[in-house]
Amino acid sequence: MTTRNQSEKDLLLRLRDIWEEAVAFRVTVVDEGNCRANHRVGQEFEFxxxxxxxxxxxxxxxxxxxxxxxxxxxxxxxxxxxxRNVKVYSCPSQEIKFRIEALYRCNICGNKLQFDHDGVQSPQLQCTRPEFPLRVCDTCYTNYKDRRIEW
Ligand SMILES: [Zn+2]
Structure with a gap:
């Protein structure tokens, strides 16, 4: 019984313990002007x-x-x-321009995923409880494709 429970536990991947956000943003100031937040060209924010x-x-x-x-x-x-994954945004006062780049990452390990003009190129796994798709890197796909995945 213990052995069976142990192997079931080994086959379960609990996402909540390892979750990596699938999308991050890199926002870079590319044009500056009169700004109360004191933004300057080259400032970068990743979040x-x-x-x-x-x-x-x-x-x-x-x-x-x-x-x-x-x-x-x-x-x-x-x-x-x-x-596809980049947009320049002008602030409400039309003083500062921000270059916004979306970075797409593996939900399990956080590695950057391949991205081209057709979008994110990655294998998918399925979380079964709740049900939703995961975009993962090739390594995580290989490591976890036979595992049961739950939040
Ligand atoms: Zn991965």
Whole structure:
């Protein structure tokens, strides 16, 4: 009995213990002007769910629809960008320009996933409880494809 429970436990991957956010953002100031948040060209912020310290709150709120779209794998070329995962955003005062780049990562280990003009190129695994797809790197796919995955 103990052996059976142990092997079932070994076959279960609990995502909540290892979860890596699938999408992160790198926001870089690419044009500066009169700015109360004192943004300067070259400033860079990298974040996922938590707001980055030091970024202008009005700009963060203004760019949020873009972040949300990127999180859902939205294609920025539909918004006039030349790259699928990059969009330049002008702040509400039209003073500062931010280059927003979506970074797509393996849900299990956090490694960067392959990305091209067709989108994220990665194998998928399935979380069974609750049910949702996971985008993972080749290594995690190989390591976990035979495991039961739950939150
Ligand atoms: Zn991985």
């Amino acid at each position: 996922s769910w938590r707001s980055p310290e030091g970024i202008c709150t009005e700009s963060l709120i203004g760019m949020y629809p873009i972040l949300h779209s990127m999180r859902a794998l939205g294609d920025m070329r539909e918004l006039g960008s030349s790259k």
